[in-house]
Amino acid sequence: MQSLEMNWAAVDSYANDLFVPPDAVLQEILDRCDREGLPQIQVSPNHGRFLQLLARIRSARSILEIGTLGGYSTIWLARALPEKGKLISLEFDSHYAGVARRNIELAGLSDKVEVQVGDAHHTLAKMVDEGAGPFDMVFIDADKPGYPTYLPFVLKLCAANALIVADNIVRRGAIADPASTDPRVLGVRRFSQMAAQSPGVSGTILQTVGRRGHDGFAILLVEK
Ligand code: SAH
Ligand code: DHB
Numbered sequence: 494m495q496s497l498e499m500n501w502a503a504v505d506s507y508a509n510d511l512f513v514p515p516d517a518v519l520q521e522i523l524d525r526c527d528r529e530g531l532p533q534i535q536v537s538p539n540h541g542r543f544l545q546l547l548a549r550i551r552s553a554r555s556i557l558e559i560g561t562l563g564g565y566s567t568i569w570l571a572r573a574l575p576e577k578g579k580l581i582s583l584e585f586d587s588h589y590a591g592v593a594r595r596n597i598e599l600a601g602l603s604d605k606v607e608v609q610v611g612d613a614h615h616t617l618a619k620m621v622d623e624g625a626g627p628f629d630m631v632f633i634d635a636d637k638p639g640y641p642t643y644l645p646f647v648l649k650l651c652a653a654n655a656l657i658v659a660d661n662i663v664r665r666g667a668i669a670d671p672a673s674t675d676p677r678v679l680g681v682r683r684f685s686q687m688a689a690q691s692p693g694v695s696g697t698i699l700q701t702v703g704r705r706g707h708d709g710f711a712i713l714l715v716e717k
C-alpha cells in the first residue's frame with residue numbers, strides 16, 4: 494500500500510475511534526452479511542455516521558434508499574428518523590433483501606423501514622405513478638450505470654429542499670478521466686452532468702479518502 498493510502502486509513506480509523514463508538518448491533522449485522530456471502534461494499538462506519546448526520550441536519554422524516562444490500566447504510570439512516578419517520582429501501586436481490594430485513598429487525602427498526610424487492614428502475618416508476626413520497630432525503634447507492642435513469646424519478650419523488658446523496662461518484666478519480674470507457678464511470682459522470690444541469694438543483698461532489706481508497710459523494714439540494 495502507498496504511504497499516502499496508509500495515512501488515509503489511519504485517519505479513517507482515528508475519526509472512527511473518536512466519533513463512532515463500537516456498536517454490537519452494527520457489528521453483528523456486518524458479521525451476518527459476511528456469513529450470508531454478501532459482498533463487503535457497505536459504506537464505511539464514518540460514512541454511515543456522515544449520512545446519518547445529513548439526515549438529522551435535514552430533519553428528514555421520510556428517506557428513500559436505492560441499493561439496500563444487507564441494510565447497513567439503511568440502519569444508519571433509519572436511526573436518524575423521528576418516531577413516525579419512514580424509510581423505503583429498494584433492492585434487486587431477494588436474498589440480500591431477506592438478510593437486510595432480518596438485520597433491520599435486529600436493529601429494532603422494522604416499524605420504520607420497508608425493503609422493496611425488484612429492479613429499482615421498475616419500482617421507482619411505479620412509485621412515481623402511485624404518487625409515493627415526497628422524500629426529504631434520497632441515498633442512491635445501487636448499480637452505477639443505472640444512476641442517470643434513477644435521477645429523473647428521484648427528482649419527482651423529492652420534497653421541497655430535499656437532499657440527494659449519491660455514493661461512489663469519484664471512483665479513484667476516474668470520473669475526471671475523459672478516456673474511461675467503464676460503464677460505471679460513464680454512469681456516475683452522466684448522473685453528475687444531469688444533476689448539474691437540472692433546474693432547481695444545487696450540488697457538488699465531495700471527494701473522500703479512507704479505508705476504501707479514493708471515492709466521493711454527489712450531494713444535491715433540490716429546491717422546488
Ligand atoms: N447501501 C448499501 C450498499 C449497497 S451495494 C450499504 O452501504 O450498506 C449496491 C446494492 O444495489 C446491491 O445490493 C445490489 O444488489 C443493488 N442493486 C444493483 N442493481 C440494482 C437495481 N437495478 N435495482 C435495485 N437494486 C440494485
Ligand atoms: C462497490 C462499492 C460500493 O460502495 C458500491 O455501492 C458498489 C460497489 C465496489 O467497491 O465494488
Ligand code: MG
Pocket residue numbers: 534535536634660661
Ligand atoms: Mg456504494
